[in-house]
Amino acid sequence: MLSMTQSPDDHAARIRSEASAWLARLRSGDCTPDDTEHFNAWLAAAPQHREAYRRAERLWADLAALSRVAQPQLRQAQRFYARSRAKRRWRAAGLAAAAMLTGILALNPAIWHWLNAEPYQTAKGMRRTVLLSDGTSIELNTDSALRVFYSGQRRTVWLERGEAWFNVFHDSDRPFEVVAGDGRIRDIGTQFNVRRDLDRVSVAVRDGEVAVFAKSQAAPLHVNAGQQTRYGEAGGAEPVQTSDLMAISAWRNGILLVKNRTLAEVAEELERYHPVAIDVTDAKLCGLAVSGRFPANDLELTLKTIATALPVQVVAVDRDHIAIRPNR
Known part of the structure; x- marks a missing residue:
């Protein structure tokens, strides 16, 4: 029940903090049967507790997929929690973990964007076309998955696996970027294909131009119509070469x-x-x-x-x- 001085927002924030604290405790590696009993009692006390805990689990699972982006802050949070747990201050550690998570989202806008992006995917043997609000279209090939985030300042797509064909509506005020593996591809008004095989990414351009920013590359590599390049986890993009667009894009038919x-x-x-x-x-x-x-x-x-x-x-x-x- 809410106290006379506690607003609904404060009450919801407290429940979220408690859920984060319980999540940290249960995954600490030294959770006792008494802890489990108290957690089950807390979980059963209110439907809001169960929903908050489910949300906390989903959020940490999503963050695990972005470990590279948030790695320094996550390591800091883990070290802080380990020290606090050693002093048996696990509830404080859980609350601090929730605060640390808020800091991670504030310091790394890409994480927040990714968490709020719209997911699209295809099963094996399936293809799908997605029409975005600005007229850009994305064709997904077999067994592919991506996320799309649009805001007033940016347009970002994360290609998590598979292959996609992009027909981009150019907007110089809102750059369109595809993040794939250890690099990103920025559209400069074009149609292009991106294929991701684990950490190996291939980029082929049909019309226009893209700029490819690879992990260990000082300057972007510009790929024009009829050209392609590849990059991987080990280094920068390969030299631009002529592409076989007929073979690359045949999957669309x-x-x-x-x-x-x-x-x-x-x-x-x-x-x-x-x-x-x-x-x-x-x-x-x-x-x-x-x-x-x-x-x-x-x-x-x-x-x-x-x-x-x-x-x-x-x-x-x-x-x-x-x-x-x-x-x-």
Whole structure:
């Protein structure tokens, strides 16, 4: 029940602080059965307690995905909590952790933007087009996920995995940036494709120009129409080279256009589009060259075509596992 001097906002803030304190305590590594009993009693005392604790869990889970952005502040919070816990002042530590979290969000606006961004994703074998409020469109390829944040000052997209095609409405007052891996791509009025494979990111431009800011690169790399580059966790962007836009963008029409790729690479690519594991069982087969135009949504036809062109046989081991073996 609210006291006569406590406003609803103060009451909600207190519950959020208590939820953060309990979250810190339960994950401290030395939580006792007595602590657990008291936590369960607190949780059952009011629906607001349960909701606040769920929100605290979701927020910390989201922050874990942004550990690189907030790493210094998170380490500081962890050290502070460890010292406080050693003195058995765990409730104060939990409240301080909540305050520290507020500081992290204030010092790192990118975290706040990410937490408030709109998520979009596709399953394997699916594609999706997203039309944004300014007329910009984003096409997501198979098994892809991104977040979009728009404000009066900025437009930011985080490509968390997969591949996307961007057709950007240029606005010099609101830069459009794609954050992917250890770099970011800034639009300068263009259409471009970004693909992220773990920490390896490929950028290809169809029209206009983008500026690529890689992690260890002093100055941005400018990529123009018909060009591409790549960057990864280890260093800066690779030198700009001519791109094969037809092959890169064929996925937008449901096509895999393969030009002189190894069988191992093609098998890995097919796994992006279909929920199966494809195992090339013989090392000598891995380097066989594959070229062709394949329907992205028809795995059986693609594998039959490959087996006709190469000295291999395709065997369904089980529903989720396919083996490509030497043709005997």
